[in-house]
Every structure is written in structure tokens, then in C-alpha cells.
Amino acid sequence: MDHLQAMRLFARIVELGSFTAAASDLDLPRATATHAIRALEARLGTQLLQRTTRRVRPTRDGEAYYAHCRRLLADVEEMEGSLRDANRHPRGRLRVDLPTALARVVVIPALPRFLARHPEIELELSTSDRFVDLVREGVDCVLRTGELPDSGLVGRRVALLPQVTVASAAYVRRHGRPASLAELARGHLAVNWKSPTHQRCEPLEFVVGRRRREVTLPGPVTVSGVEAYFACCEAGLGIAQFPRYRLAGCLAKGRLLELLPDAPPPPLPLSVLYPAQRHLPLRLRVFVDWLAELMGQV
Incomplete structure (x- = not known):
């Protein structure tokens, strides 16, 4: 495993708190992940992770290394994404979580049009109304009603839904x-x-x-x-x-x-939330734009 792949693996272990979950997320054997982190720690000459019976946590050195990893990986993703976007159509898997009723009534019936427009995008949909930790759960974006939470996520308001x-x-x-x-x-x-x-x-x-x-x-x-x-x-x-x-x-x-139609409830804000990143992957950008277009018609 090269150095960049090891850094990406280390970052996912910190975010998911588990070797097994990180290996599964990156489609790696568990043994390969363990060996790669041991080799990374040996190369750096320090312990990066503390393993307990329930969770894996970064050491103090691991926290500092994780911060550097995230910045470097973001730079690499931005550079590669810019080159990909300039030379190809949006493609790849997109993990999206939607409110249950909105997915059933509005979004899913319209999905055939989106997929016909972008046939190389593969959607992985989940529906819930709970808080979703996008980084930990590997979700690219969520659609949520209500005021935006105070979090490290980027929010784009796509509609104000009339209520009754x-x-x-x-x-x-x-x-x-x-x-x-x-x-x-x-x-x-x-x-x-x-x-x-x-x-x-x-x-x-x-x-x-x-x-x-x-x-x-x-x-x-x-x-x-x-x-x-x-x-x-x-x-x-x-x-x-x-x-x-x-x-x-x-x-x-x-x-x-x-x-009481003359005293309606205030309209309900609807927003797309996604992790902060300098370069938004093209597949996510076109999906967010499509959601904004779709919700503007509701």
C-alpha cells in the first residue's frame, strides 16, 4: 500500500473508530488494513492509534497526524477532481439520505429523469428523519427540513415548503x-x-x-x-x-x-447538507443542483 492510500485508510479509521468499518468502507481486507497501519506507525516512529475493546481512538500524535492527513487528502482530491471534471461526465457512486416522506412523494418519482440525464452516476439511497453523521457514515449529502444545525457541514437552502x-x-x-x-x-x-x-x-x-x-x-x-x-x-x-x-x-x-387557512404555518426551510470541502465532486454538484431545481417546483 502506498503512502497516500495508508493516509486515507488512517483517516477513515479515525473517523469511523474501527479498523473493520474502515476496511469495509475502502473495500480492503481487515488484515491488510492492520498491516498498513503498523507499517505507517513504524515509518513514523510513533503510535498513532489506541485500541480498546469497543473503539479505536487516535493518540495525541495521531490527532496531529490526522489533521495533516485531512488537509493533504483534500488538496489531492481538489487537484484530481478538477482534472476529472474538465475531461469527463459526472460518474461514480453517490450516497444520499432523504427524509422518508419527501423521498417517497417527490424525489424518487423524479429520479428516472435525473438518471437519464446522468447515466454514469449510481445512487445509493437511504431514508430517515434522524441526525446523520455524514463523515462517520460515509454519506455524501442529506436533505433535511428545518433550520440548519450549527455544524461543520455546508448547507444550501433549496426551498421553502408551504405548510398547512x-x-x-x-x-x-x-x-x-x-x-x-x-x-x-x-x-x-x-x-x-x-x-x-x-x-x-x-x-x-x-x-x-x-x-x-x-x-x-x-x-x-x-x-x-x-x-x-x-x-x-x-x-x-x-x-x-x-x-x-x-x-x-x-x-x-x-x-x-x-x-385556519388565513393563518397558515410559516414555510418550512429545506436544505441540502454535505461535508465542507474545497472541491465538490462533480457527481455531488450536479445532484445538489438537480435537487434545488426539483424542490423549487414543490
Whole structure:
């Protein structure tokens, strides 16, 4: 294994905390990875990694070496990427994580057009609504709703999704249809949403004129998963708020009814997040541009 490959292997071991995971990520035998790191430590004359029963961690020298490795590898990737981009079409595997509902309703139905435009790109998709550690999990980008987290990731906002307040037809028959926020606050129930990020219940939000108003309602159930949130609302357990794209069919069929249309929820920011890097691989750049184009139509 040459010096650059050994540095790349060492960096992935630090990021993943495991020889086995790093070897698998780079498609190497576990024994080859172990031998390469031993040879690297022998060449440098210092121990780079501390091995415990649960995790591999860098030593102090290993932390300093990792920082240098990342800078050097970024320089190499930038140089090679610039040359590749100038001489070929986007190609290669792209690992993407998408919100479950957005993937099913919007992104996946449009993917045939993207892949027809870029036939040499191979997509590896996962769907979730959880926090994803892009570096540790080897994910190239994620699409997420809400305000951007304070992290080392690069974020590009691609849309502001209109939202709607709804309840099931059965709920409205039992509890009535509120005509104002004051009436809503008296005697109505919500399916309460607990953010999986900061673990607290979120109030319902409304825009009246230019002012944002919050209303906290009691409710029989609290959820932290998008599909459960939707199912509970559809089952008549309370009022909920969703991006409008998610509910088009249910609203058209009358299964869900829009409430307080003159005081809609604020639009929901939608952003693509990816690791900071000076040279964005061409396959990732064209996918991010395509997502921005697609989400601008939602």
C-alpha cells in the first residue's frame, strides 16, 4: 500500500473508530488494513492509534497526524477532481439520505429523469428523519427540513415548503372546526410533535399578518416520527401541521381538512447538507443542483 492510500485508510479509521468499518468502507481486507497501519506507525516512529475493546481512538500524535492527513487528502482530491471534471461526465457512486416522506412523494418519482440525464452516476439511497453523521457514515449529502444545525457541514437552502394545518374529518365532526386562534386554544387537541434533535415538544405555529404566533395544545399522544405523526392525525387524535405537498391527495379526497387557512404555518426551510470541502465532486454538484431545481417546483 502506498503512502497516500495508508493516509486515507488512517483517516477513515479515525473517523469511523474501527479498523473493520474502515476496511469495509475502502473495500480492503481487515488484515491488510492492520498491516498498513503498523507499517505507517513504524515509518513514523510513533503510535498513532489506541485500541480498546469497543473503539479505536487516535493518540495525541495521531490527532496531529490526522489533521495533516485531512488537509493533504483534500488538496489531492481538489487537484484530481478538477482534472476529472474538465475531461469527463459526472460518474461514480453517490450516497444520499432523504427524509422518508419527501423521498417517497417527490424525489424518487423524479429520479428516472435525473438518471437519464446522468447515466454514469449510481445512487445509493437511504431514508430517515434522524441526525446523520455524514463523515462517520460515509454519506455524501442529506436533505433535511428545518433550520440548519450549527455544524461543520455546508448547507444550501433549496426551498421553502408551504405548510398547512389539518385535522381528520372525524376529528372535525367531534370537536368542530376552529374559526380563530383564540377558538383553537379553547378545547382543541393536537398530535404533539417531539423533535428528535432536541427532545422537546414543538408548539403549533401560525403566521398572522407578519407576526408569528405559537399555540400549545394538550393532546393524547406525542410522537417523534413523521409517519407516526401523520398516522395519528389521520386517525383523528388531534390537529397537526405538515408541508402541503405531503397532503395533496388526502386534502383532495376529504380525508384531512385544512384549518385556519388565513393563518397558515410559516414555510418550512429545506436544505441540502454535505461535508465542507474545497472541491465538490462533480457527481455531488450536479445532484445538489438537480435537487434545488426539483424542490423549487414543490
